[in-house]
Amino acid sequence: MSVSIYIPSPFRSITGSKDYISAVGNTVEDILESIEDQYPGFSHLVFDEQHKLPGHINIYLNNQEIHEIEGLQTKVRSGDQLAIIPALAGGTM
Amino acid sequence: MAHIPNEILQAMVDHAMDDLPNEACGMILIGRSDRQMTVHRVTNTAASPYRYEMSPLEMMKLEQKRDSENLDLFAIYHSHVASAAYPSPTDVRMAFFPPGETDNEPMFPETYYVLVSLENNKPDVRAFHIKKYGEISEESIESEN
Numbered sequence: 001m002s003v004s005i006y007i008p009s010p011f012r013s014i015t016g017s018k019d020y021i022s023a024v025g026n027t028v029e030d031i032l033e034s035i036e037d038q039y040p041g042f043s044h045l046v047f048d049e050q051h052k053l054p055g056h057i058n059i060y061l062n063n064q065e066i067h068e069i070e071g072l073q074t075k076v077r078s079g080d081q082l083a084i085i086p087a088l089a090g091g092t093m
Numbered sequence: 094m095a096h097i098p099n100e101i102l103q104a105m106v107d108h109a110m111d112d113l114p115n116e117a118c119g120m121i122l123i124g125r126s127d128r129q130m131t132v133h134r135v136t137n138t139a140a141s142p143y144r145y146e147m148s149p150l151e152m153m154k155l156e157q158k159r160d161s162e163n164l165d166l167f168a169i170y171h172s173h174v175a176s177a178a179y180p181s182p183t184d185v186r187m188a189f190f191p192p193g194e195t196d197n198e199p200m201f202p203e204t205y206y207v208l209v210s211l212e213n214n215k216p217d218v219r220a221f222h223i224k225k226y227g228e229i230s231e232e233s234i235e236s237e238n
């Protein structure tokens with residue numbers, strides 16, 4: 001399954017400034033791992049040391065947050081759109 | 094120096110007031126050639142007086158708009174409802190990826206962080222760059238009509 005992935009501007013240093021890339025796999029996790037094969041270092045951006053998605057990384061499959069579906073195990077279909085979005089946040093303290 | 098038209102300053106203050114008691118947040122995009130600015134309100138999914146989290150989906154749509162319409166991210170703004178218009182330690186931490194890794198380049202080194210404070214009767218708007226090692230540099234705002 002070939003999926004299109006939207007890369008946010010702070011991550012484009014790793015994709016050679018590309019805003020969209022494509023990758024193949026059956027699940028969201030497969031796709032993320034196949035991006036690492038194409039762009040080494042990518043995993044470090046999206047996974048923590050336990051290979052989990054930290055709270056400051058949001059992943060959307062066709063505009064739906066993956067934790068609302070089946071998380072990393074969510075199945076993907078050809079033509080799906082995946083987007084990776086780092087949190088933009090702050091606080092008073 | 095940050096050149097920001099009065100109407101854009103006012104639009105951010107209006108947004109901050111509309112979202113009371115919570116913090117408001119959003120982005121200002123600017124045309125690469127015509128330098129026209131537009132204010133885009135973004136939902137604060139934290140809906141809190143002490144925190145903001147920009148809706149990731151709305152952010153992505155703005156970023157795609159920026160890519161397709163040849164715009165730059167001029168500023169990221171948010172309000173402080175009861176403290177000064179100055180970036181908090183959390184604001185600085187979250188300017189880096191991963192959060193707090195201030196040895197990295199900040200996520201948006203060229204973008205102004207604009208703070209709107211409603212702590213006093215008269216709203217205060219200030220602009221900053223957040224730099225490597227978490228250095229905060231204030232940029233004076235030059236408003237024009």
Ligand SMILES: [Zn+2]
Pocket residue numbers: 090091092171172173180181184
């Ligand atoms: Zn803040």
